[in-house]
Amino acid sequence: MTDVRRLVPRTDAVLAQPAVAEAARRLGRSLVKQAVVAAQGRARVGDIDPADVAATALAALPATPTALTPVVNATGVLLHTNLGRAPLSAAARAALDVAAGTCDVELDLATGGRGARGVAATDALLAAVPGAAAAHLLNNGAAAIAMVAAALAGGGREIVVARGELVEIGAGFRIPDLLTATGARLREVGTTNRVTPADYADAVTDATAFVLKVHPSNFVVTGFTRSCAVDELTGLGVPVVADIGSGLLAPHPLLPDEPDAATTLAQGAALVTASGDKLLGGPQAGLLLGGPGEGAGLVARIRRHPLARAMRVDKLTLAAFEATLRGPVPPTRAALDADPATLRARARAVLARLPGIDAAVVDSVSTVGGGGAPGVTLPSAAVSLPEPYAAALRAGRPAVLGRLEHGRCLLDLRAVPPSSDDTLVEAITRAPCRS
Structure with a gap:
């Protein structure tokens, strides 16, 4: 009797079949070859017929070369x-296709010289939040907070923050660890459930860089509580920085207690940080908005910090972010x-x-x-x-x-x-x- 293993087609013969060759062109030869070798192994032990090697290999291939699954x-x-988090809009996905190729991300097509990077995206953000005097984008929300701390409080200056706002979110990520990693020192005020304007005022000294308000993320403290709004902290002689977390740009009737960028700036925050891939509905990004007055200067100072290059967004994010803001209502x-x-x-x-x-x-x-x-x-x-x-x-x-x-x-x-x-x-x- 003929050994069934002799009937298993050679790898090069399977790869030369039109359907398999087309899959290799679309997915890459290495990935397709792995599927072919696996199918040959199944044929040698009798799991499949040797004539079905090509079909089995094709059936095992993913739709794209990524391991991500829709x-x-x-x-x-x-x-x-x-x-x-937020699924991208059709407009943002179309913008990604443009940015995926060569594009004028840092080129002035009129002069042929180097152009400013990310201006269209930050202009779209400023148009969406008219009360902001300046804006900058970083690669995520944590980067936005870290850059503020590094630029304004690095080298041992103090950040005054309520104890009840030193939050931990998913995967063990902790706000105090992030802030102190920049070289800043924390001055904690109040208790876990109550903090007053006097607590902040008593903590502000010549060593204070700014007062920080942090979004509570995934938890709520109820009962005997007290927190301070941004406008209660603006007369302390130092900037107020507010992390609003979820990226809501303006008030929403279904979310009356969720802080938004427009209101927070109007209350007197010098800087507002947020995430782009949450309620804004865009790609992962860190939003930095400066309010009127000192806010614009602080944004410029942060933008010039050496770490800003390490935390800048790529062309794909810039394109998707701009399209999210300028395009139709995003899915979120x-x-x-x-x-x-x-x-x-x-x-x-x-x-x-x-x-x-x-x-x-x-x-x-x-x-x-x-x-x-x-x-x-x-x-x-x-x-x-x-x-x-x-x-x-x-x-x-x-x-x-x-x-x-x-x-x-x-x-x-x-x-x-x-x-x-x-x-x-x-x-x-x-x-x-x-x-």
Whole structure:
């Protein structure tokens, strides 16, 4: 009898097949060759027929050369940190395509000389926050705070901050560790639950660089509490720096207690820092806004600091950020503003396409997430499925991530764009767990 291993096609022969060669052109020869070798190994042990090596290799290949997998966010968390926070708008994605090639990021096409970097993006930010006198972008929110500390308090000057605002967020990241790593010293005031303007005033000395207000991120302190607004701290003779965290640029009716850039500057903050990939709905970036008066000078000082080069944003971020601000409403804002009645109607339409499946439409509660608007809930609607669907949907392509609640898998539609409803239906009907 013929040894089946002799029937396994040679690697070069498989790679020369048109469909495999096209995959190598699109994904890279190394990745495709790995899939071919793995398929040959399965054929040698009898798992597949030798004639199916090419087809098996092709079926194992990813859609793109990245290990990242598209995921439909049906968790009800608008800014899911594990899913990359804010999804980019179509305008931002189109801008990425332009920036991905050679472009005039630092070139003046009129003169042929070197041009200013990132001006269009910061101009878009200044247009969105008219009360700001200056703006600068860094590579994330932590970088914005770190640059302020390094430029204004590095070398041992003091930052006055309330004890209740020395927060820790995901992955063990702690604000006090970040600040002291820049060479600054912290002067903690108040208690974990209460701080007054007098506490700040008593702490300000000739060694004080600035007073810092920090967004509480993912927690809320309730009960016997007291905190200070920015306008209570502006007469202390030192700049007030406010980290508003979530990147809300202007007040939003659903988030009355969430600090926003426009209001914070109007209250007298010299500098405002925030993240670009949260409620603003753009790419990961650190926003630095300077208020009228000393704010513009402080932004210029920070921009000239040696570390600014290490924390600058790339051309992709500049393009996506500008397009987010100048383009149509980004997905995060659309999800935040979604009408609950419309969400229920969408859920009923999805349910109507799932005959024979133990599914139902239920009221749901969504959250902002991503360290923004802690404690705020948003009414929503979800499709309820048996619990085994959770794992099956996560394993699909694209993956669908829901949440488990009372023994059921809930697919909350607030963070799912209407254009993905068909994808959701297809994923549910393909899932290998019929009820």
